[in-house]
Amino acid sequence: MHPLLQGEEKLHLEALKKEAKDICLQLKDSVFRMAQYRESLREMYGELIGMCHKLDTELLQALGNILQTTDLAEMQKPQPMNPELTCWPVSGILDMLNNFRVDNILSQTTTIHHAILDDASVMFRDNDHGASRQPRVVEGVVSWEAQAFSSGRHYWEVFVTQSSSWILGVSKDILVSDTNFSIYSEEAFVLFSKKMNDHYILFTNSLPLVQFVKRPLSRIGVFLDYDNGAVSCYDAFRSSFIYSFLPSSLSSPLKPFLCLGSLCMSVSVTIYFSFSSEEIRSRRY
Known part of the structure; x- marks a missing residue:
């Protein structure tokens, strides 16, 4: 292999290795966020089940807290990611x-x-x-x-x-x-x-x-x-x-x-x- 191509290959492999490492970290963070989001949904579900037995007046009073919890859970919702590596051009x-x-x-x-x-x-x-x-x-x-x-x-x-x-x-x-x-x-x-x-x-x-x-x-x-x-x-x-x-x-x-x-x-x-x-x-x- 030509020395120029060898150097190019080395640079590409190093860049891909760094990219892959960054993607793995992002995926781990996404897994952590998904676990948090799931726990938030479980807590919200428990609260909703408990509210089923309350009077209408109590439901209206608790509505604001429920909406706030829903908004917070939506903010914690992990965003999907597309693990995609860069396409490096190969000379010649x-x-x-x-x-x-x-x-x-x-x-x-x-x-x-x-x-x-x-x-x-x-x-x-x-x-x-x-x-x-x-x-x-x-x-x-x-x-x-x-x-x-x-x-x-x-x-x-x-x-x-x-x-x-x-x-x-x-x-x-x-x-x-x-x-x-x-x-x-x-x-x-x-x-x-x-x-x-x-x-x-x-x-x-x-x-x-x-x-x-x-x-x-x-x-x-x-x-x-x-x-x-x-x-x-x-x-x-x-x-x-x-x-x-x-x-x-x-x-x-x-x-x-x-x-x-x-x-x-x-x-x-x-x-x-x-x-x-x-x-x-x-x-x-």
Whole structure:
């Protein structure tokens, strides 16, 4: 490695270590605040239960204290935090990757519309068979490459500007119909962007890991080194690293793909993976 890159790597690792330490301290403080908030709610609950047996005049007199306690508890309510590490740019990484660049990589494209039941209607599934169940339509644009890679090194970029929810990567098998998009393969390397609560997070399929980095907003680069069984993802706009899958022995050709839209967050996107019984037990949580 060039001395300049070694120095840059050292600085980045030191900065990330400090960031991670600060985030851990913030999380510990958040846990402490949550414990305090829970105790305040318990005390408030006890007071409210006790007031149920009081006369109306006594209730009116105690109302001011209750409102004050409620305001205090609301002030103590811990704010959610998003543990996100800085994406440090890597000097020259895109110049190196562009030596293996393949353009127009996703030659096949289709739009999928799929109707699913919303959560409200599903709630009545077991209790009221006569309740109306309104379907909700999700849609997405799926692009893939008909010709698979079976050797060599390849780098391509995809644009995710138009959607905050997406799935991309490479897979042995890609099944696309008018209403569904499915991946079925032991050899699949997938990066997801999905909304959870008020935040969008990145996570990968192998192993199922959340990536605590800023979500790419523009171009994502994918580098496939087939002969060495390596797949890596980069934030091409920031020239930063996202994730590198653990090297594995590849035995089947791999096809690049990209899915954009609300379809990516629905049950209509199905990703199948085959695990041994030992792996299944180890992945339960």
